[in-house]
Amino acid sequence: MSGRTIKVYRDLMGANEEWAAKTRLLLEGAAVRMVNLIGSPGSGKTTLLEGMAGRLRGRLRFAVLEGDVETTRDAERLDALGVPVSQLLTGGACHLEAKLVHAALCDLPLDALDVVIVENVGNLVCPAEFDIGEQAKVAVLSVTEGEDKPLKYPLLFREAQAVVLTKTDLLPHLRVDVARCRRHIEQVHAGVPVFEVSAYSGQGFEAWLEWLCAAGARTQS
């Protein structure tokens, strides 16, 4: 023992975990749940949220935190539908980190909400590695992306508590076998619920909303 003081530099990931833990306490105190939507660019996350705006009215009080590298386009789309929304800009980073999410949460009227939905930066890899204090990650995969993505990007599908397959209205025009895609999901995460939805036709939407409302209700008991 030299008696000297040793400086400790905490790594970024450690700091992220601390902010995530603070967020969990904040959400628990307010009885609000947070869902972290993760999917590729163009997988239909914002359109899914647009489809939820009208259908959830009177059933679930939710706000959205929109994560993007640049632009406020997605927040503007939801704001136009009357959804309470804030835009989180990463300034180049490929994922959201817990500190930024925490700051945005503190500005939300949590008492008036059941669920906060975070739309992460469009990316199937990095966002799955960062805990932002959410109660559930949800993987969003467009059927146009092909059947093999759960095998090629397994971390997200392993971490997700639900998978939403979007743009199913396009299936008649694609060379994609949804049953095979479901088998791939099952292979990396047995038992995870999978919802096939089309935000345009509304098909399959109800089962996904029921899952989300059940997730929201779990905080109110």
Add this chain to the structure above:
Amino acid sequence: MSGRTIKVYRDLMGANEEWAAKTRLLLEGAAVRMVNLIGSPGSGKTTLLEGMAGRLRGRLRFAVLEGDVETTRDAERLDALGVPVSQLLTGGACHLEAKLVHAALCDLPLDALDVVIVENVGNLVCPAEFDIGEQAKVAVLSVTEGEDKPLKYPLLFREAQAVVLTKTDLLPHLRVDVARCRRHIEQVHAGVPVFEVSAYSGQGFEAWLEWLCAAGARTQS
């Protein structure tokens, strides 16, 4: 001046630049060009390469380096078509780095090639930040991803020397305005060539192949 030796630890990005520089020397010496294909998961990069396999026979000698987080599925698809291909696995990382690409290049028969095409990990953000010693980055964007991606993920489109819009056979079934998408590309990178292709119908393929062959020919003069 204390006379002491100061240890210098080079950051990872610096080391990456060194490997990229080595790769450029290697490629120049062999008169081979390298093209770095970057796009979202499921944007159709591998299908584009499959479509090129037959169409380039006798016109351009090319090999492929397939970048993926996990699995060798994409390399197997190209191998089945007789394309010389190696699989680069990042083991979780969301982009290819120059060192791994360099190692794989050293094992290719460069004397028998005009062009090496690298299919980067499916990701619109991170791969654009890493120089792998390529002569050109090419952005691959599926029309199913929507019109706004060039604005939301501008770095790649700014860096790219060409943009390939894929899956155009689906346009009749989408609410997507390709002219608007082109305006967004032009907004972030004026003058960059844009190719609209369908690997299934073959439509638009020839212009893209001509660009690629011209890129390959530039090394042979």
